[in-house]
Amino acid sequence: MSTACDVLGLGCVAVDDLLYVESFPPPDTKTRIRRRSRHCGGLTATALVAAARLGARCAYAGALGEDELSRFVLETFTREGIDTAERVFRPGARPVASIIVVDEQTGTRNIFFDLNGSQGAADDAPSADIIRACRVLLVDHFGVPGMVRAARLAREAGIPVVADLERDDVAGFAELLALVDHLIVSAEFARRLTGCGDPAAALPALGGPGRAVVAITVGEEGCYYALADGGTRHQPAFPVTPVDTTGCGDVFHGAYASALARGVDASGCVRFAAAAAALKATQPGGQAGIPDRATVEAFLTSAAGGAR
Secondary structure (H helix, E strand, C coil): CCCCCCEEECCCCEEEEEEEECCCCCCCCCCCCCEEEEEEECHHHHHHHHHHHCCCCEEECCEECCCHHHHHHHHHHHHCCCECCCCEECCCCCCEEEEEEEECCCCCEEEEEECCCCCECCCCCCCHHHHHCCCEEEECCCCHHHHHHHHHHHHHCCCCEEEECCCCCCCCHHHHHHHCCEEEEEHHHHHHHHCCCCHHHHHHHHCCCCCCEEEEECHHHCEEEEECCCCEEEECCCCCCCCCCCCHHHHHHHHHHHHHHCCCCHHHHHHHHHHHHHHHHCCCCCCCCCCCHHHHHHHHHHHHHHHC
């Protein structure tokens, strides 16, 4: 990474192979695949692609190998303008690999995923200087020891840490959670962490010393969030006709991180992220439908005009 970046990601990358069939088959049968496609995905990968399309300088410094799937992810990052110079090579490391069988008659899908080899953040890399050179650190639950190291270095340097977390049953999770100052989670994950099914009521339990923002995304209900000074706020979802909500949560995180990196205040970051996620939902594909910054800003201008 030759220069400082806006958003640095270390975590989950995935490769999804989609197989489209007329209908999902019963056991012990042969079924013709009507079409197939391969896509890059994963919490951190999709967030970085979103941030890059929205104008942020992004870099990935997690662990990958030299297998076909790792090369596919790196090619995707290069195409999206994401710096991979600090990618950590680990023998045997690779992305999460998924085979998704889509029933074209019903629109339903069955996902078969393989976590073997997926490592996320390395526990000894990238260097402290690389971490201190970013404006925003994006973390998830893949490679928690490495995430804890990176988050601690970032917080000591005054760099905000934005988290996209979906699992709490991994060693070191509590330590990582305590280092996050911009926590954005789904309503389901918030319920699992707090035992509270009301997103607004769950916010205080997820706050605490050093937490700048807690946000809980609730799909069509929008986003509930709280700042360090207390009080609950609500960002309504933007009215759109959804086509595919795959990756919307990851896009929200990436858009939030990109806005935070350019100095937007918390409420502005949430609003920008909600708009980017809404626009993504109107297009098919987890990453293919991610908008650019000009599109999001035009959408926000139009939404503001309609509100008057």
